[in-house]
Amino acid sequence: MILQGRAVCLGADVDTDLIIAGRYLRTKDRRVWAEHVFEDLDPALAARMEGAVILAGTNFGCGSSREQAPVALREAGVAGVIAPSFARIFFRNAINVGLPVVECGGVRCSNDAPVSFSPDEGWVEAGGERCTATPLSGRMLDILAHGGLVEYWRAQQ
Amino acid sequence: MSTLAERILGAPAGSFVDRPVDRAFVHDGTGVLTLEAWRRMERDRLACPERLSILFDHIAPANNSTTAALQAELRTFAAEQGLHFSDVGGGICHQLMSEGIVRPGEVVVGADSHTCTLGAFGAFATGVGATDMAAIWASGSTWFRVPATIGVHLDGTLQGAAEAKDIALDYVRRIGMDGGTYMALEFLGEGVRDLSMESRLTIANMAVETGAKAGMFYADDTTARSLAAYGIHTAPQAIEACHYDREITLDLDDLVPLVAAPHRVDNGRPVAEFEGIALDEVFVGTCTNGRHSDLARVAAIVAGRKVAVRTIVVPASRAVLLRAAQSGVLTTLIEAGCTIGPPGCGPCLGAHMGVLGEGEVGLSTANRNFRNRMGVGADYYLCSPATAAASALRGAITAPEGSA
Structure with a gap:
């Protein structure tokens, strides 16, 4: 599986409140989350999400367990998130909603530059350099391949 | 010899295990998405309704009509399924689970990041997202990677105005906001003995602020006394010599607010x-x-x-x-x-x-x-x-x- 997109560079410790603020959670309309994604971090980011690969610092997705955070990213068109480390609940949630996430340190980020990555082979390529990433487990890849845990469960029936 | 997390999950650190869940709960915030995901899974029944709770706390009472309508749907579902349910005014999910429900040695999963609070009782308690919770509703179990453990030793006794919250803020600053990611924290040492159950809940609560999966105390006489008030009788959990990935020591005598x-x-x-x-x-x-x-x-x-x-x-x-x-x-x-x-x-x-x-x-x-x-x-x-x-x-x- 090889995925690609344009880089969006973010810092460390981006928490789930910054990904989608608590005041937008009480709806089932996923477009609301996509429209307001990263609003409290930088209101200009939402418009750059379609086709984006987010290259973030350590501990991406820390804080609240809200699954609306990875859903917001996916609904906004994000192709994947790459970070040296993720908060564990966000990491599980991302796989469960079909958003590819890869642990990889040492990637140099340049905004809007092309990025490609492979969650199963375990690499990220950006700025002409290839970095080794931690490949996802077989079960996680299987869930991603189905588009999320709900679809994975339905396929098991 | 095992850490408390290894003992409860039944496998050494680093292993992947599928484990039945003893208690699982959602609140009004995460419950809506959980119910939606569970319905999309098209299961005809809940695997273990007697182990599930829906506890309203996040925006309760509702702040507007949209929130009220979403809560009404969850309230109806809880009634139809006969689930343990707490409506507006009942209180915070973690607090309610601490009032005579969670017991030492249990696997507790909540759709809220502060579920680690309940590790105060010697349970393995951790937060998950809504879709993971829907799968628990459907199957009664979930998967875990058994965490490595950081041993947090509490030496001495709190002095002056310092209290449990200061212990929590102190270990979070020492471990850092991602220093405990994927790991469990175990609180040990003579300083634990004098900590009330409420203090332990405060301390375990903030484990997730280091990125940790769980924050755990071994059940002792204080735990037993606290649960006895609810008619629950439990034995202490023995501490075994075991391998900690890291160890830190907090000197409570020197801690200031x-x-x-x-x-x-x-x-x-x-x-x-x-x-x-x-x-x-x-x-x-x-x-x-x-x-x-x-x-x-x-x-x-x-x-x-x-x-x-x-x-x-x-x-x-x-x-x-x-x-x-x-x-x-x-x-x-x-x-x-x-x-x-x-x-x-x-x-x-x-x-x-x-x-x-x-x-x-x-x-x-x-x-x-x-x-x-x-x-x-x-x-x-x-x-x-x-x-x-x-x-x-x-x-x-x-x-x-x-x-x-």
Whole structure:
């Protein structure tokens, strides 16, 4: 599986409140989350999400367990998130909603530059350099391949 | 020889295990998405309804019609399925689970990041997202990677005005906001013996602020006494020699009251360094510090005086509120000018009941001071109930009496 997109560079410790603020959670309309994604971090980011690969610092997705955070990213068109480390609940949630996430340190980020990555082979390529990433487990890849845990469960029936 | 997490999950650190879940709960925030995901899984029944709870706390009572409609759907579902349900005014999910439900040795999963609170009882308690929870509703079990453990040794005894919250802020600052990612914290040592159950809940609560999966205390006589009040009889959990990935030691004798400055939970420093910062609001409550002993400490400090700034006190549960009414704590708080909110999360998640405005400064006994969380453009500091009370009286950050 090889995925690609344009880089969006973010810092460390981006928490789930910054990904989608608590005041937008009480709806089932996923477009609301996509429209307001990263609003409290930088209101200009939402418009750059379609086709984006987010290259973030350590501990991406820390804080609240809200699954609306990875859903917001996916609904906004994000192709994947790459970070040296993720908060564990966000990491599980991302796989469960079909958003590819890869642990990889040492990637140099340049905004809007092309990025490609492979969650199963375990690499990220950006700025002409290839970095080794931690490949996802077989079960996680299987869930991603189905588009999320709900679809994975339905396929098991 | 195993860590407590390894013992409960039944496998060495690093292993992947599928494990039945003893207790699983959602709140009004995560329950809506859980129900939606569960319905999309097209299972005809819940695997283990007797182990599931739906506990309203996040925006309860509802702040508008959209929230009310979403809550109505969950309320109806809970009734149809015969689930353990707590409506508005019942209190915070973690607090309710701590009032005679969770027992030592259990695997507890909540669709909320602060589920680690319940590790105070010697349970393996951790947070998951809504879709993981839907799969638990469907199957009764989930998968875990058994975490490696950081041993957190508590030496000595708390002195002066330092309290459990200061222990929590201290270990979070030492481990850092991602120093515990994928790991469990175990709290050990002579300092644990003197900590009440409520103090242990406060300390375990903030484990997730280091990124940890769980924060655990071994069940002992204090645990047994606390659960005996609910008619539950449990045995202590023996501590075995085992391998810790890392160990840190906190010397409680030297600990002073701390404040975590915006916008990082690991920004804890002595209150003295922030002395005099003017405040617009003080908030006492949450799954960290909304229990009766917390309210009682605030009441003891403000008794017979008036708060100088708007001070919002939100009891963690109806039982806490009732006890505060009976003990006189509530009267003292009201006479001092505090505003009492209904049991629940209050303004902690930034949705209602005390959200700050642009440029305002707040001091809170909660567990998160993330940028914009409790008010866009506001600054939020975290502290203990004693520091909150002393600061409320002056309208500025103030070290509680007895601080070294």
